[in-house]
Amino acid sequence: MRYYFACLLVTVSLTVSSQTDNPAVEKLNNIMPVRGFCIAAPAPGGVEEFIKFIDEELGSRMVNTLILRVDYNYQYKSHPELRDSVALSRRDVKKLVDACSRNKIRIIPQVNLLGHQSWAGRVGNLLRNYPEFDETPQVKMPEKYVWPNPDGLYCKSYCPLHPGVHYVVFDIVDEICEVFEADAFHAGMDEVFYIGERQCPRCSGKDKAELFAGEVRTIRDHLADKGRQLWIWGDRLIDGKTTGIGEWEGSYNSTHRAADLIPKDVIICDWHYERPDQTPVYFAMKGLNVVTCPWRNPSSAVLQAQDMVRFREHSTREMRDHFMGMVQTVWSGTGQFLDSFYGRRTEENANTPVSCFKALYDEISRLLTDQ
Numbered sequence: 154m155r156y157y158f159a160c161l162l163v164t165v166s167l168t169v170s171s172q173t174d175n176p177a178v179e180k181l182n183n184i185m186p187v188r189g190f191c192i193a194a195p196a197p198g199g200v201e202e203f204i205k206f207i208d209e210e211l212g213s214r215m216v217n218t219l220i221l222r223v224d225y226n227y228q229y230k231s232h233p234e235l236r237d238s239v240a241l242s243r244r245d246v247k248k249l250v251d252a253c254s255r256n257k258i259r260i261i262p263q264v265n266l267l268g269h270q271s272w273a274g275r276v277g278n279l280l281r282n283y284p285e286f287d288e289t290p291q292v293k294m295p296e297k298y299v300w301p302n303p304d305g306l307y308c309k310s311y312c313p314l315h316p317g318v319h320y321v322v323f324d325i326v327d328e329i330c331e332v333f334e335a336d337a338f339h340a341g342m343d344e345v346f347y348i349g350e351r352q353c354p355r356c357s358g359k360d361k362a363e364l365f366a367g368e369v370r371t372i373r374d375h376l377a378d379k380g381r382q383l384w385i386w387g388d389r390l391i392d393g394k395t396t397g398i399g400e401w402e403g404s405y406n407s408t409h410r411a412a413d414l415i416p417k418d419v420i421i422c423d424w425h426y427e428r429p430d431q432t433p434v435y436f437a438m439k440g441l442n443v444v445t446c447p448w449r450n451p452s453s454a455v456l457q458a459q460d461m462v463r464f465r466e467h468s469t470r471e472m473r474d475h476f477m478g479m480v481q482t483v484w485s486g487t488g489q490f491l492d493s494f495y496g497r498r499t500e501e502n503a504n505t506p507v508s509c510f511k512a513l514y515d516e517i518s519r520l521l522t523d524q
């Protein structure tokens with residue numbers, strides 16, 4: 154079967170310019186329309202090797218969607234103050250764009266909006282430069298971060314009702330979409346623990362689900378004006394307590410009712426790393442488009458891929474197209490992932506993003522040959 158798929162790939166790669174006319178690609182698009190990979194954008198020094206990885210590994214596996222977590226790893230012209238000290242140049246980005254273009258891969262850049270504005274004891278670039286956007290200015294960053302802590306500090310959020318925040322973040326969104334020539338943007342929006350806080354003069358007393366949905370809609374509408382699509386992580390839309398899915402993978406702060414309030418054209422990245430939770434069905438039944446995202450558990454990723462194909466096979470026509478596919482996520486740095494992928498780093502555990510990525514795409518090829 155692997156041999157069959159290898160032959161298929163040769164056939165496909167020879168006719169890459171007419172990929173959409175290729176019956177094998179058409180078949181693959183039919184069982185798994187989105188075949189994704191999500192990773193931090195490489196550091197400038199790692200661009201060449203990452204391009205090799207795109208050409209040799211993503212292209213050959215028929216990956217068609219690359220979510221690149223850029224955040225402030227770009228030399229923004231609109232807001233130079235927000236750049237990381239070492240950041241990708243426009244030329245670096247264009248190399249990535251070219252690599253994806255020749256492999257028929259859609260790039261979706263990500264900048265974390267709303268949540269994830271700090272990590273451990275460190276405030277992120279946005280709130281460091283614009284502390285007035287902080288939803289919880291009264292929460293001081295600890296010398297040594299531990300969880301749990303008395304402030305319930307996981308990551309800081311910006312205040313979605315601050316009158317200045319969108320002027321800044323939408324400059325960033327527009328610039329990153331433009332340089333990546335992107336027709337979609339990933340806003341993150343996961344693990345938002347601080348929202349609608351009592352001490353915030355704007356958000357206090359407001360419904361947290363409405364606040365979350367309002368921010369999704371604001372970002373979605375901004376993107377839609379320029380013909381772009383919004384992607385977000387799905388955890389805030391899942392009731393963490395009732396489902397037992399928990400406080401990170403699901404919401405304990407009542408944001409989950411936003412699932413009924415957000416625009417239906419937002420793409421939900423439904424991440425579950427330990428179990429193949431059946432939550433894609435929940436999203437599809439809400440009329441939302443969903444992709445399933447594994448990380449480092451190969452056996453779970455294989456089941457998730459099988460589920461995705463089965464959901465599409467055994468659903469009504471109305472629901473079928475909402476089950477869009479799979480996105481492998483990598484949460485280590487790009488350099489670390491590639492060290493592991495190319496064998497320069499020894500992993501003690503068999504469950505790694507590399508093994509998960511390989512198992513997921515082997516399974517997708519197997520599912521294709523089974524059709």
Ligand SMILES: [Zn+2]
Pocket residue numbers: 288311312313314315349350353354355356357
């Ligand atoms: Zn607020």
